[in-house]
Amino acid sequence: MEVFVFSLFNGVLYGMLLFLLASGLTLIFSMMGVLNFAHASFFMLGAYFAYQISQPLGFWSALIAAPILVGLLGAAVERYMLRPVHRFGHVAELLFTFGLAFVIEELVQMVWGKVPVPYDVPESMNITAFAWQGLDYSAYRLFMLVISVGIFVALFFGLTRTRIGLIIRASLTHPHMAAALGHDVPKIFMWTFGVGCALAGIAGVIGGNVLGTEPGMAIQLGPIVFVVIVVGGLGSLSGALIASLFIGILNNMAISYDFSLYPIFKELGVERNVEGVLADLVNLTTGSIAPLLPYLLLVLMLIFRPRGLFGMRDV
Amino acid sequence: MPDPRKLGIGALIVALLIVLPMMISSSFALSVMNQIGIAIIFALAFNMLLGQGGMLSFGHAVYFGLAGFVTAHVINGMHVDAFPYIPVTLIPLVGGIAGLFFGIVVGFVSTRRAGTAFAMISLGFAELVTGLTLIIVFFFGGEEGVQTDRWVREEWFGITYGPDIQVYYLIAAWCVIAAILMYALTRTPFGRMSNAVRDNPERTQFIGYNTHRLRWLAFALSSFFAGLAGALHAINVEHVGFETVGLGQSAVILIMVYIGGTGHFAGPILGAILITLLNAYLSDVSPAWYLYLGLIFVLIVMFAPGGLAGLIMMHEPIRRTAPYLLWQMAPAYGAALGTSLVGLAGAIGLIEMIYFRSTTVSLDSALVLYGIELDTGDIWPWLICAALGAAGGYGCKMTYPRVAEAYSAAMHEARALVTT
């Protein structure tokens, strides 16, 4: 029971972290039609900036400053680099962000080196928040959960209760209407991109010290976030939320329970001493295939529901 | 009937491919040429998707790599007589069929969507297969990969594929065959409709075509040629590792093809030659090679979406009507080239110095750049490089508009010549 509660807790946490990335990605995609391949790279920059800022100024300054910096950088990238590419179409835009991801990874290596940097959980929160039936739950994880849920709530209210949220939601469903209503669309695009990147930056600040801050972190997390938004249905925020949480929980359950897959094979008439390909498979546990689960989910989704959970527009 | 000019060029290329290895003696250069041949096949296969079918894949190395693994196992099986003998000369076909098989299976699912969704799905499949390489050790050999030995027995004319030069001719021959086949494909009903579904999938449906079928077929055929390239790779290096199916390999082929140019058949060939050469000769010299590659790619996406082939073909109308106009443009182009080189020298200097400081463990050793020993602890190298970069950048700002002017003037004149 306690294993279940804890892995549920961790799963929700991981899911919310994914959602911080997926929500920004979805906002950008729905507004601009651009899939920001470099989104996870901004997540990585968030972590590195936080590391750099927290060295002299401490974690709390980093928590505020790093996402702002990442957001400004994102806005600048949109304004000066992505916007000129817009006229070449969406594939060119996707290719641009792909190239950007490539370049950011190399730049990060250039500045901070190829090995992980020691970006650590702040001392003050490196304590046990509560212990239950012999399992500890760290204060920092609790803090991460509070932050990500807080941002989710803020985003939700921002989108449903404010004027700018109304415009954004209108552009989600009717991409061309916002322009027709006389809004300065290029500016909205720029700030959407900036805010989306800033959200990824926040995820980097609060996640970097737990997941590890190193040049490979973007390419590790990026594809999972893309799976999230395809499974949720491209352009759907609620789809992204559900898919994030589902993948987060699935992943943690698979790891903490670590079921053996052998019973399934046994049921199929395969014994432990088989040879060939099956020999590698019968001894698998859910923990060892956990990293693959999002992609398996993607394949299943494609077979049974190609548009994703809540996908409307075919893009 | 193919036109005589094209036949002439073809004959010239074949002749060149035959004599080229006789003129060079370094085994490194030979191995680079082998890599180029494989890269050309793979790049052309990739462009069947991207350039001709409008499908952007971030995971096409999956079919290249899987075919490589199958090839390695087939050859290993032949060594122990577990597999009927097939001449190694024809083994690339086995790879092609393996690629085709995986392309048909995966393609059926992934080509149900086009555009951005297709791109994301290709990425998902690539991650899935990469993950499987570490799980299904029986097939992928885990971290070590699969070794093989291409010398099975003597084939026609005493060929054993022991010496590298024989492998070179094997790759060159298959490269020519594959290129011809892929070119021919562009002129079939399938090839034409592949362009149609790229341009306007909706209208394609209303002229009787199932767009999913068309994309699926393009995907499968492209995977066939990718698999052929993968088999040659397995034969060439006698080893297939998990990285051959990975995202890195897929990214490199995408970058290669796009830099070369997706809009012309020869574009990917150009990209494959250029990037493989640069990779072979720069990756050991500079730790920043991938940064440069990424920057070149981004610049091409931003300013020359037709790639290098597109840039060259822009000048084709001028060359055809009035070649002397090209000479008139030369000064402007030359000035732009000069300022670019100055700026590049500065920028490269800065990048190399930063890399040096952040990745070298002992800062006592000096950085050697352009044949000069630099002390990165000193301020002067930084100042000089920054000055060069700034001067070059400023110069480019002055000279680039001239290039545009010279080009449009020449185009204008050429057009005037055509109409009179």
Add this chain to the structure above:
Amino acid sequence: MTPAIEFRGVQKNFGPTEVIRGIDLVIQPGEIHAMIGPNGAGKSTLFNLVTGRYHVSAGHIALNGEDITNRAPHDISRKGLSRSFQVTNIFHRMSVYENVRCAMLWNLGYRYKFWQSVRNKRDLTERTDEVLAQTGLSSRSTVLAGLLSYSDQRALEIAITIAGGANVVLLDEPTSGMSSAETEQAVTLIRDISATRTMVIVEHDMGVVFDLADRISVLVYGKIIATGTPAQIRANTKVQEAYLGTDAEP
């Protein structure tokens, strides 16, 4: 005689909005049937339902006696029904010649063949040249479709529609945005191609409609309020009230 197209109780809703509210109509083989009605009446939507672009909410549609309700667009196209679009819908990055040739590949049996060149095929070359000549595009055949003038693009739209030799052709506002000289050319072309085909045409230019059509249907708010010969429609008081009174020629 089996009707070329038959609508039985066809309805279409977009969410709560009823756009087509029960259509029963028979298009006779060989006739030119004009569909008129104010903007937003549902004319294009009706075309989209016949050609499989949208699914119907209720009712049935038959082509030459065969039920085609909610079939895929390519399926319906293969059965000999072809359409043009109100908003030009061509292959922009291919030449005019390629556009036309591609449009006939399926119907001439070339399908997905990847082992046979399209070059030097007599049937393709002749038919492409014929369609280009018919639509007045012969001199533009090597131009990229995206670079054509607007009226040439409209002509290409029609060329793609007729290239496959479909026996039922739907044209959605073929003359929209054309000058009067261009319209005249288009009318000649339409009469020419309708000689051997059944044709349904949506058109706002009443001169064109009354000139070409054998029969006319008037669509208002998703319902057909009258169907008949041009003379009958002209005389129909309901139509005059609802539509012609404000919009038509005297």
